[in-house]
Amino acid sequence: MxxxxxxxxxxxxxxxxxxxxxxxxxxxxxxxxYALYVWPAYVLCAVVVGGLAVHAWTERRRTLALLDRMRTLSRDREPS
CATH class of the missing domain: 1.20.5 (Single alpha-helices involved in coiled-coils or other helix-helix interfaces)
Incomplete structure (x- = not known):
């Protein structure tokens, strides 16, 4: 060569x-x-970790919204 x-x-x-x-x-x-096996594994791991991060972010937003609604309802029920 x-x-x-x-x-x-x-x-x-x-x-x-x-x-x-x-x-x-x-x-x-x-x-x-082994690039044919290694690089797709890296991509798959990145997609899974990215998906978990997005899921955690959306669940956090949903939980905070639920907590805010619960606090609002709790304030409405308190005697004046």
């Missing part, structure tokens, strides 16, 4: 360093050949 050609953006004083960093990044994204 021939060595990769130098990209125009990597033609600084250390073009080999830029190439090594890019190779390292590509190796990271390849996940040792």
């Amino acid at each position: 021939p060595p990769p050609r130098s990209a125009p953006w990597a033609s600084g004083p250390w073009p080999a360093k830029g190439r090594a960093q890019m190779d390292s990044l590509m190796t990271y994204f390849a996940m040792g050949g």
Whole structure:
């Protein structure tokens, strides 16, 4: 396999360093050949955590609204 050609953006004083960093990044994204399994798992986890956060936020709003209604009813029932 021939060595990769130098990209125009990597033609600084250390073009080999830029190439090594890019190779390292590509190796990271390849996940040792398991990228097809790892990246969807990351996405699924992010979706689940995001869904739980949205659910917690909406339940908090609903509970606070219920508490506000209960306080209002409690004030209305107090003897004057």
